[in-house]
Amino acid sequence: MNDVLGNILTDRIQIFAVLGSIGMLLFILRLIKRRRLKEEYALLWIIVFVVFTFISFFTPVLNWLAGLVGILYPPSALLLFLIVGIVMILIHYSVVISRLSEQNKKLVQEIALLKHRLGIPFEQEKP
């Protein structure tokens, strides 16, 4: 009796994990299709969700991976891999933000230098 209950529980986790990650994958692909997301920034998300779908679908792979890192309850290994993926994406974002702020700073400086070269005086916007 307990075995059956246990199976239903693990199965349910598996079903939710597979459906959830396939859903997220489709959502990301739709954003790319509608040009709301650049491929460069979608790539990491796609990798994370493809891997996540794979390991939640093939239970033996998940069990093996969980054993490898010493996790006794395999479905919680899913969470670990998801967190690793999210952390990687966040670090990627920090890199992107650093690049953007450097470019932004340079643009602000160029505007000031250009305005001076064009002889545009300081324009007061206050009353």
Place this chain on the structure above:
Amino acid sequence: MRICVVVPAYNEEANIASVIQELKTYRQDLTIVVVNDGSLDRTGSIAESTGQAVVLNLPCNLGIGGGVQTGFRYAARQGFDIAIQFDGDGQHIAAEIDKILAPIEADEADFVIGSRFIDDARSSYQSTFARRIGIRLFSWLNSLIIRQHITDNTSGFRAYNRRAFCLLAQFYPVDYPEPEAVILLGKNGFRIREVAVEMRARAGGESSISGLKSAYYMFKVMTSILIAAIRTPVKGFARHE
């Protein structure tokens, strides 16, 4: 030698005209570059109305680092030989420029810091206890990293030769750049010299670092100093290349 004085100014309408005046009176042939760092007051128009300074108006506030770097970019592109960094708040004394200029002109140093603490007895500069502790800490940390004793890492009264300010035009730290620039130039093999200078107590306005913020400031600067220390030297600029 063509000399450019970079004057970063943020909301300095009360001081900027007299700073420009003082610099011009000290030496006629200086090119004064006021970097108006997105001031909310009339700093930009007042500086322009003196007719004696190049005024670079940044469309938004970049902070002291981004501001000073704009001046270095200008100096690099206009082919200046020496750049001097001089605060827009009236804290620095134009007549003291001679002292930081001399080692550059004699080619004994690439980068000269005007220090308030090299000779404590001679300096009339007043500072709080907490601030002195912080300054000691930077001094100790920076000295450890570049193996040269620097007493006043936060001084914004500095002179650079062309090689040094061209590097800074490319790479300049953003938030609290003075201590980090020392590491950057030190790690890239530039010759650093410190000379004792006098500074005034602040004429008007408030220091950018005060109160509870100073603890956070310390933490942030220490972190960026350590980061600067582990960064690899800049290719094509390092002095020993």
